[in-house]
Amino acid sequence: MGACSSAVDNDAAVESITVTPATATVAVGATLTLGATLRDGDGDAMPGVRVLWTSEDATIASVSQTGVVTGVRVGSVLVAASARGKDSFARLTIIPAPVASVRLSAANHAMFIGDSVRLVAQTLDGAGNVLGRPVTWSTSNAAVASVTSDGLVSAITPGGAIITASSEGRSAVASITVSPIAVASISVLPDDNTVVVGQTTQLTAELRDASGAPVTNRVIAWSSSDALIATVTSQGVVTAVAPGSAIISASIDGKSASAGVIVTARPASAVILSPGQITIFSGQALQLGALVTDDRGQVLTGRVISFASSNPLIATVSNAGVVTGLTAGTVTITATSEGASGTASITVTPEPVVTLSVSPSTTTLTVGQALQLSVIARGATGQSLSLAGRAVSWSTSTPAITSVSSGGLVAALAVGTGVVVLTVDGRQASATLTVTVAPVASVVVSPSAPNVNVGQTAQLTATPLSSTGQTLTGRATTWSTSAATVATVSSAGLVTGVGAGTATVTATIEGKSASATVTVQVPISSITMSPSSATLNVAWTTTLTATARNSSNNAIPGVQFTWSSSNTSVATVSSSGVVTGIAPGSATITASAGGKTGTAAITVQLAPIDRIVVTPANPSVKVNNTVQLTATVYDARNNVLTGRTVTWSSSNTNRATVNSTGLVTGKSTGTATITASSGGKSGSTAVTVTN
Numbered sequence: 001m002g003a004c005s006s007a008v009d010n011d012a013a014v015e016s017i018t019v020t021p022a023t024a025t026v027a028v029g030a031t032l033t034l035g036a037t038l039r040d041g042d043g044d045a046m047p048g049v050r051v052l053w054t055s056e057d058a059t060i061a062s063v064s065q066t067g068v069v070t071g072v073r074v075g076s077v078l079v080a081a082s083a084r085g086k087d088s089f090a091r092l093t094i095i096p097a098p099v100a101s102v103r104l105s106a107a108n109h110a111m112f113i114g115d116s117v118r119l120v121a122q123t124l125d126g127a128g129n130v131l132g133r134p135v136t137w138s139t140s141n142a143a144v145a146s147v148t149s150d151g152l153v154s155a156i157t158p159g160g161a162i163i164t165a166s167s168e169g170r171s172a173v174a175s176i177t178v179s180p181i182a183v184a185s186i187s188v189l190p191d192d193n194t195v196v197v198g199q200t201t202q203l204t205a206e207l208r209d210a211s212g213a214p215v216t217n218r219v220i221a222w223s224s225s226d227a228l229i230a231t232v233t234s235q236g237v238v239t240a241v242a243p244g245s246a247i248i249s250a251s252i253d254g255k256s257a258s259a260g261v262i263v264t265a266r267p268a269s270a271v272i273l274s275p276g277q278i279t280i281f282s283g284q285a286l287q288l289g290a291l292v293t294d295d296r297g298q299v300l301t302g303r304v305i306s307f308a309s310s311n312p313l314i315a316t317v318s319n320a321g322v323v324t325g326l327t328a329g330t331v332t333i334t335a336t337s338e339g340a341s342g343t344a345s346i347t348v349t350p351e352p353v354v355t356l357s358v359s360p361s362t363t364t365l366t367v368g369q370a371l372q373l374s375v376i377a378r379g380a381t382g383q384s385l386s387l388a389g390r391a392v393s394w395s396t397s398t399p400a401i402t403s404v405s406s407g408g409l410v411a412a413l414a415v416g417t418g419v420v421v422l423t424v425d426g427r428q429a430s431a432t433l434t435v436t437v438a439p440v441a442s443v444v445v446s447p448s449a450p451n452v453n454v455g456q457t458a459q460l461t462a463t464p465l466s467s468t469g470q471t472l473t474g475r476a477t478t479w480s481t482s483a484a485t486v487a488t489v490s491s492a493g494l495v496t497g498v499g500a501g502t503a504t505v506t507a508t509i510e511g512k513s514a515s516a517t518v519t520v521q522v523p524i525s526s527i528t529m530s531p532s533s534a535t536l537n538v539a540w541t542t543t544l545t546a547t548a549r550n551s552s553n554n555a556i557p558g559v560q561f562t563w564s565s566s567n568t569s570v571a572t573v574s575s576s577g578v579v580t581g582i583a584p585g586s587a588t589i590t591a592s593a594g595g596k597t598g599t600a601a602i603t604v605q606l607a608p609i610d611r612i613v614v615t616p617a618n619p620s621v622k623v624n625n626t627v628q629l630t631a632t633v634y635d636a637r638n639n640v641l642t643g644r645t646v647t648w649s650s651s652n653t654n655r656a657t658v659n660s661t662g663l664v665t666g667k668s669t670g671t672a673t674i675t676a677s678s679g680g681k682s683g684s685t686a687v688t689v690t691n
Contacts, residue, residue, distance in 0.1 A: 019089065023092070027096065052083065074096055106119060140162040181209060202238075229261075245263070272290070275344065290305050331345075332344070366466065374408070443509050459495070482503050499520060502558075526549050527597055536571075539639040565587050577589075613683050648662050654667055
């Protein structure tokens with residue numbers, strides 16, 4: 001097995017080679033022994049057969065002829081075992097040598113506040129070789145001494161801190177001692193500054209100790225008297241924010257100094273649009289970037305920018321600079337700010353249709369039904385595309401089964417399977433429609449309530465309807481009657497009156513039914529009215545009774561009469577024979593049935609007055625003022641009578657007078673009775689006259 005290179009040989013062919021392990025990880029400089037197992041066609045192991053070992057890249061990993069792999073550099077490599085024309089491979093990953101220790105450039109360091117020193121850390125392998133691995137720095141007390149990611153230690157406050165350099169689980173430490181240096185004086189330079197909005201200037205704070213020697217590497221507290229005018233960083237960098245003036249102060253150890261800053265505005269010199277030239281699709285939106293710069297090329301912020309399109313029919317632009325393509329063409333977008341401007345050229349092209357689909361792609365319709373197909377066209381971005389301005393055509397490969405309009409409205413014509421094809425800009429999509437016979441949803445029988453004389457016939461018609469109310473044709477109808485002794489019905493819906501009475505005739509189509517109520521009556525010979533004449537007052541009613549009789553003068557029950565009035569302005573009549581008086585005069589009321597009529601003479605007269613009510617009741621009116629009274633005339637049935645002449649009078653005209661329309665005028669204080677009279681009846685109210 002494995003790394004044999006002995007010369008024990010035989011003539012059997014090698015059927016397979018298995019390398020173990022098939023995958024492995026080896027550190028740079030480390031070794032790993034691979035093994036190879038050879039088997040013949042019977043699956044038996046073949047010891048003693050010579051195996052040749054090779055590396056895909058010896059600069060990553062080398063391999064001896066005994067299968068010992070040595071990691072050279074980081075990477076991935078295949079190692080092959082070969083024998084008698086057969087090969088097998090192992091995938092090896094070479095990883096860096098692990099860190100064995102970390103070495104620091106100094107074990108301890110004394111510092112003053114504000115000082116900084118860079119520590120150097122080296123990573124070593126087990127043999128003491130420098131590896132150059134990444135190092136992580138940390139401090140035990142960041143308030144005393146901080147350390148950056150590259151080992152720069154800064155003294156912050158007095159005290160002690162341990163700085164640790166770590167790499168792959170190994171570390172080294174340095175002890176840091178921080179001592180303070182007292183600041184005796186501070187000055188800020190320059191002390192008078194003029195800055196344009198958006199620009200910066202560097203202020204410097206000079207520190208000196210009691211001996212006048214400069215103090216360096218100290219953390220200075222910077223502040224601005226008005227951050228809306230100018231701000232200052234912890235390094236003394238002043239940024240102009242808005243026109244005005246501000247005082248910038250530097251403080252440390254209870255000492256402070258300041259400098260004045262005057263901020264002025266800089267006018268816009270140019271507007272830069274980006275991109276300056278681009279092509280977009282119809283319907284696509286693009287956000288333009290716009291920078292306002294001054295005459296030094298510096299970007300000015302907070303400036304108002306207006307946008308305009310040279311042709312809004314091709315492309316529009318919003319107040320925020322969003323350009324939307326509408327139709328094919330080229331436009332110039334102009335951005336303007338404070339008299340300065342810049343342009344961008346936008347070319348709009350129709351986005352090509354990449355995918356096309358019809359919805360629904362498959363469906364079932366019934367004959368006579370219509371369906372509006374919808375279209376989804378998408379471009380390369382997957383966005384839905386408008387069909388406006390594109391070459392759109394609809395067609396059907398089965399015109400006998402389905403038709404389709406230019407707008408995609410499909411109509412089902414006959415039973416079968418139809419295919420509708422949509423073509424847009426050369427791309428096609430289709431929909432398959434299965435057309436079936438519409439089921440019967442309901443049945444309508446007409447007439448719904450015919451009258452038939454004994455021995456006569458009436459033709460009924462049954463109409464089947466779909467769920468949408470469409471009339472269906474070619475459906476078989478079954479007719480039946482509830483009382484064959486009253487009326488019979490043929491298979492064609494012909495009803496024959498057999499005997500007086502009522503029968504229900506039903507039509508059934510595909511399980512759905514509807515009925516008609518058939519009234520069979522004996523032929524009418526005459527109609528009599530009761531009473532034959534009547535007199536009634538206006539607005540009063542009376543009920544007439546009509547009786548149909550046969551040739552033997554016997555009454556025929558159940559006859560439906562049609563009522564009418566010869567003069568509806570005098571008297572009207574309801575469908576049940578109730579007569580209502582409308583106005584004085586005469587009218588003839590007629591009841592009709594079976595071609596026969598009966599009449600009654602009606603005389604309408606004015607209703608006698610029963611009472612008169614005067615309103616308002618007991619009103620008051622001041623001297624020389626007026627109050628309007630109203631008289632309402634009623635009959636005995638409490639109906640209001642109109643058109644009656646009313647006469648007005650006062651019981652004391654020295655107190656109050658009344659004219660012919662009921663307007664009362666107060667004359668002197670006191671009470672008078674005002675009376676309204678008509679048709680021998682009267683009504684009154686007391687009127688009180690006050691100062």
